[in-house]
Amino acid sequence: MKKISTKIAAFILIATFICACNAVKRVPDGKHLLTKNQIIVNGKATKAENVSNQLYQKPNSTLSLGFRLRLNLYNLANLNPDSTYQAKFTNHPDKYERKSKWLSAKQVNRLGKSFWYHGIHDFLKKTGEPPVILDSTKTEKSILRLNYYYFNNGFFNVSTDYKVDTVAAKRAKIKYEISTGKPYSLDTITTSIATPVLDSLYETIKSNSVLKSGTQYKTLDFDDEKNRITTHFRNNGVYYFQPTYVNFDIDTIQKGDKANVNLIINDYSYQDKDSTRTEPFKIYKISDVNIYTDYSPNNSSSKITDSTTYKNFNLYSHEKLKYKPHAITDAIFITKGGLFADNKTVLTTRYLNNLKIFNYPTVQYEIDSRDTTYSSLIAKIYLTPRKKYSFGTSLDITHSNIQDIGIALSISETIRNVFNGAETLEASVRGNIGSSKDLANPNNQFFNVSEYGVDLKLNVPRIFMPFSTEKIIKKSMIPSTLMAIGFARQRNIGLDKENFTGAFTYNWTPKKNNTARFDLFNAQFVQNLNPQNYFNVYGSSYTALNEIGKTYNTEPTYFDDNNDLIIEKGTTGFITDVLAGNTALTSSDSDYASVKSIEERRLRLTENDFILATSYTFTKTTKTDLLDNTFYLFKTKIESAGSLLTLISNTTNQVENKNGKFELFNLEYSEYIKTEFDYIKHWDLTKEKVLAVRSFFGIAIPFGNSDYIPFSRSYFSGGSNDNRAWQPYSLGPGSSGAKDDFNEANMKIALSAEFRFKILGELKGALFADAGNIWNVYDNVTDEKSTFTGFKSLKDIALGTGFGIRYDLSFFVIRFDFGFKTYNPANDSGQKWFREYNFANSVLNFGINYPF
Structure with missing residues (x-):
């Protein structure tokens, strides 16, 4: 019955919509709706966008099969809802009387401005398109533009004409005929x-x-x-x-x-x-560079009270000079005795603006009257300081791979020119509460995720080193140094963490659209505050251990009344007994190996981590602005952690612990090398259609002091910005079937392609395919299904396909993607393709902005 009623409702809705879809409903008598433009060039039809863009009139936009959705939405609207609403009462005065008895007269009038009487028609008019009425004047202008277009491309003998064909009542199409002749x-x-x-x-x-x-x-x-x-x-x-x-x-x-x-x-x-x-034109040289460090329109006529000369630069101030001269002159590329050059002017304004202590600078030139040949210029640079102190707050609604929804509040204080060298110091406090259905939540709280932290960042607008680096990293590369420390305490995946971080980073731009980053050191100390909660969080590990425990346990006190292992007493006791040989299990048994693997993973995810890493990141892009849809972006990173500490330990003859590892502050530090390659390419297919592809490869190899990669540096697969047919952490490793709760590994391959198109207005659509997986390689994981053993392991690359709907709000894009498991490597042979290709097994992803 439910299915029948649904079909009847759908039929009525479709029938009503079709009845309303009279395309020429608002076409006046004697006029024609433009249904098609046909362009014939030298006897052949063309749909080239650069040619069709010359036309002043184009038919209303269509969806598949030529349906003009936006035109029909417009036709559904009442163009004069106010008059219609008033006429209802004018024709039926008693209706107004009745409404006024249970609503006031003012409320009755306001009802006419409500969404159902007025707003819905405004929405339909705004979302829809008015009919494109054939206009002969615009057609003549189109002919002129076509002439100009071909003339500007070397066809000096081009001839154009057009014909109007009335194809039905109130409908017409235009046929443009162009003869170009031979190009010059x-x-x-x-x-x-x-x-x-x-x-x-x-x-x-x-x-x-x-x-x-x-x-x-x-x-x-x-x-x-x-x-x-x-x-x-x-x-x-x-x-x-x-x-x-x-x-x-x-x-x-x-x-x-x-x-x-x-x-x-x-x-x-x-x-x-x-x-x-x-x-004759002259070549001009710069005779002086004058820098006004505290300029404003209000003090332009005031007396200069402080000045200095530094390396042929003249610095002036209406008050006491507040800057070390080199802090400003390092940003000036216009030099005394050098030639005038636009590119030096642009580079100077760009660098000065990048200091973030001045408003956008002004550079002016004037003829130096002291030069009798009148071929010298005085460069005047006007700098308006920003406020030394600024206070900022931000409130964000966030979404991540673990957190379904979060509310984040940040409060910051920025101090500019803190040491008179154009440095910027920023102190911030942040807090976040969120909700995640994926996390352990025994009390069924909606906000089951929380975090707070403090950060301190100092930005120095140069390479901060005891020696000059100008020959290696020129100041034209706009170098800077960032020093940062931070602390965060979070309650997220049930173990709860404290995170201490510190970084010393150099940034510069080797060329236009290229960026480079070198982390001299990036330190992180992660302390788990609630490791005893492990089996409450990682339910799959507990379930596997519990089943084995029921079979081989020899200690009744490890179990509760339901015959389940007690967390933490029972799980710890049973694991200890198994590994100590106090049960019937032996090292040759598969269940023994399973218990050992469960314990290794528990130790891996609950132990505290200390990472001291050095890394280099290089990014290159051809993207020119936000509207550029034909570009590529390449990013690569190489990171090394722990090697310096091992060198120091070996040099100072430090003693290894019982595991054969070196310790720092009684903690085994991590040692690994990691590299990543990320490539994104976009093609503009015209008419608001874009093809975007992305490829990613990353691998982290532990060695020396480590047998595996810390959780915070490992890879996962799935989620709104990855393989969208799987939830975050629910794909892989390999063909293992994501048997753990938060599956991670130290190698990742990801490939994605997405075709984006316009549906109507700011509503966009997309078709996508995501392929990839994660694997363990060169670490302590021995499960064959989870490890990468060569090219044959590429058969475990999962494939997800689907479609998405996006709404463009200009400053960001709201995105919904439906992913379907197309090829699942975890399924049995013969069951891998299209076995879960249905809405019941699909994954709905919500995201902000495009995934790549």
């Missing part, structure tokens, strides 16, 4: 540069010209050449040069489909009173 190509390229010094400068870059003989004429190439020449000249002292001084004489007379090009640069022209004068 560049033939001889010559130059006529009036100023000799510019002619010499041009010769140094002539070989890299965008304009090449034999290439097809394109107006865009001429614009690019103008900008290229201008950039070169202005970076080499030609202060007054602008792109307008570059002109081209293009001769196509009696050349067939060839064009001769003459590049023309005349002398500098300027207005002198009522007349225009010309003279």
Whole structure:
């Protein structure tokens, strides 16, 4: 009965929607709804986006099978809901009387502004699209734009026309017909540069010209050449040069489909009173660099009271100078005696802004009247300090792989120029409460996750070392040093932790869009506060141990009234008895190996960790801005931990403990080497369609003082930013079937592809495929299903596919993804493909922003 009623309701809903979907409902008589644009170029139809973008009118957007959803949503709306609401009472006065008896007159009027009477129609109008009415004026403009487009691409004899075809009542399509002719190509390229010094400068870059003989004429190439020449000249002292001084004489007379090009640069022209004068361009040098360290519009006319000269830089202040001179001059790339250069101006403003102690700086130039040749410039740099102290708070709603929902509050205090060297000191306190259904929660609390912490960060805008690093890391790379310490106490996976961290990090940008980071040291001490709660948290380990205990236990006090092992007394006692040989189990038994494995994992996840690591991270991207959908990002990292401590221990003849390991503060420190490679590539497929792929490989190899990788440095698989067909920590290792509660390993492969497209308005869709897994390798795990033994282990790569819905709020994207287990390596042979490909076994992921 329930299924029948559901079908009836769906049928009624669909029927109602179809009845409302009259596409020409709002098309006036005598007008036509534009249903299609057809572009024919030289007898062949084209759908090239760069061509169709020239058209002023395009049909309403469609979904699959040509259904115009947004148009029909618009047609469902009442365009004048206020009038309709009032007419209801005008035509039926008694209805207003009745409503006014149980609602006040004011409430009745306000009801007309409610969502059901007014808001829903506003939503439909905003989400929908009004019908595109064929407009002959816009069609004529489209013809002109098509002409310009092809002319600018070298088709000088292009001809265009159009036809309107009325395909049905109030519906029409337009057919554009274009005949391009043969394109013109560049033939001889010559130059006529009036100023000799510019002619010499041009010769140094002539070989890299965008304009090449034999290439097809394109107006865009001429614009690019103008900008290229201008950039070169202005970076080499030609202060007054602008792109307008570059002109081209293009001769196509009696050349067939060839064009001769003459590049023309005349002398500098300027207005002198009522007349225009010309003279050769000059190369300008910088005669002085003046830095005003406390400028503001209010004190621009005030007297300078403090000044100093440092390495040919003049620093001025209206009050006492508050900065060490080198702190500012290190950020200045405009130098006395050097040539004027735009790129040095840009680099200077970028570096000064990066100090975060000034508002965006202003750089101005003026002719130095002391130079009788009038070829010198005074550079004036105006700096407006930010407030020395600033207080900040933030409240965030968060979601992570473990935490379903969290509320985080952070309070921070920033002190700028703390040591008069443009340093920035930030102290912050943070707290977080959250909820996770994956964690042990015996009291059934909604907020079962909590954390608080304090952090202290000092940023120094240079490489902080006792010796100069300018020859290795130039100041043009905008280097900085970050020193940080922190403490956090958290209640998350049931063991509860205290986390002490410290870092000394160098950052710089070797090239544009490249970043480098070197952690001289990154220290972390993790202390588990509640290790005795292990078997309450890791239920799968307890279940396996409990089943073995019921079979082989020899001590009744280890069990409760339900014949289950008591945590912690019974679990600890039984494990001790098994490993000591006090039960019927022997080392050759599989159950003995299982108990030993359970105990090894317990020790691994409950012991305290100390990690002292050094790492280098390099990132390169071609992404230019947030709207760039054709780019790649490559990131690699190599990390080494514990080797320095082992070297010191060996050098100082430290004694190993009973496990053959060195200790620091009675704690075995971690020793490993770790490397990661991450590559992301996006392709813009036009019409708001994007193909995105990601590949990741990471491996951490323990050695020396460690037999395994600490939990905080290991890998997991699954989750909203990984393989979305599995929950976090629920995939792998290998084909083991995620038998533990929080499955991790020390090697990971991940591959993802996602096709993103627009549905309507800001609502987006996606189809995705995620492949990957984690494995144990070169550590103390011996389970064959969990370990990587070579290329044959690649058969354990899991595959998840699915679809997603996203809503773009401009500043972030809300994301829902449905993942389906397509290939599950943990299933038996013959049961791996599509056996769980249904909604019952699917995983719904919620995320903020795109996964990659």
